[in-house]
Amino acid sequence: MPQPFHIRPATPADMPGVASMQHACWMKAYPGVLDDSFLAQLSPEGIAGYHARHFHENGNHAAPGMPFFVAEAPGRANPIIGMVRGGPTRAESAAGDTVPAEIVARYPFELFGIHVAHDLHRSGVGRALFTQYARAGQSLGHNSLVLWVLSNNAPAIAFYESLGGKPVGSSPLTLGGKAYPQTAYAWSDLVHLRRMT
Numbered sequence: 001m002p003q004p005f006h007i008r009p010a011t012p013a014d015m016p017g018v019a020s021m022q023h024a025c026w027m028k029a030y031p032g033v034l035d036d037s038f039l040a041q042l043s044p045e046g047i048a049g050y051h052a053r054h055f056h057e058n059g060n061h062a063a064p065g066m067p068f069f070v071a072e073a074p075g076r077a078n079p080i081i082g083m084v085r086g087g088p089t090r091a092e093s094a095a096g097d098t099v100p101a102e103i104v105a106r107y108p109f110e111l112f113g114i115h116v117a118h119d120l121h122r123s124g125v126g127r128a129l130f131t132q133y134a135r136a137g138q139s140l141g142h143n144s145l146v147l148w149v150l151s152n153n154a155p156a157i158a159f160y161e162s163l164g165g166k167p168v169g170s171s172p173l174t175l176g177g178k179a180y181p182q183t184a185y186a187w188s189d190l191v192h193l194r195r196m197t
């Protein structure tokens with residue numbers, strides 16, 4: 001039977017649960033996608049600290065224009081079973097990789113990250129989080145959405161394509177000193193997406 005869950009805005013108190021879920025998810029999903037040496041230096045504490053920065057000046061809410069949702073399944077040891085977050089489209093990565101200017105201009109709203117507890121993949125949690133994020137974008141006045149996915153992350157690409165995303169560009173992402181190919185997926189009509197999800 002599918003795990004009952006609900007989606008709600010994230011709060012700073014969720015960050016340890018988000019980071020624990022995300023770290024475990026990456027350790028299962030990313031070997032072979034990212035180098036082992038890069039994965040080995042990640043920690044739940046580091047991920048929690050990274051996400052917590054988005055709350056520092058905004059109390060209990062993510063920064064304006066930067067939706068951050070969690071999926072919660074009460075009763076699990078870690079009830080946080082998924083997360084999605086994003087905001088205005090970034091012109092460059094943390095390591096300084098430049099994003100093609102036409103993508104930034106054409107798609108001003110970006111999904112930065114979406115992760116689901118590994119044991120619950122293919123349960124519909126990712127689709128529900130993505131739909132909630134797209135709705136939040138519409139509420140902010142956006143009708144398009146872009147995201148970047150590592151070009152060898154086949155399950156995530158299958159997920160985005162199932163939701164109607166189309167490849168619109170490519171650009172490398174530098175992580176741990178190595179450049180990985182990335183593909184941009186975009187949705188040009190969130191109203192249409194809403195009808196199909």
Ligand SMILES: CC(C)(COP(=O)(O)OP(=O)(O)OC[C@H]1O[C@@H](n2cnc3c(N)ncnc32)[C@H](O)[C@@H]1OP(=O)(O)O)[C@@H](O)C(=O)NCCC(=O)NCCS
Pocket residue numbers: 025029113114115116117120121122123124125126127128148149150153154155156158159160162163
């Ligand atoms: C990508 C991710 C968020 C998808 O979440 P999910 O909850 O497993 O996805 P859903 O169950 O909502 O899947 C919706 C549809 O997407 C497609 N899909 C999802 N995962 C797929 C896979 N591994 N292979 C093929 N199709 C897939 C299917 O069409 C699926 O519908 P179906 O199960 O009825 O056939 C999740 O796999 C994940 O956390 N991956 C690791 C982290 C990651 O890669 N994040 C994205 C970074 S860009």
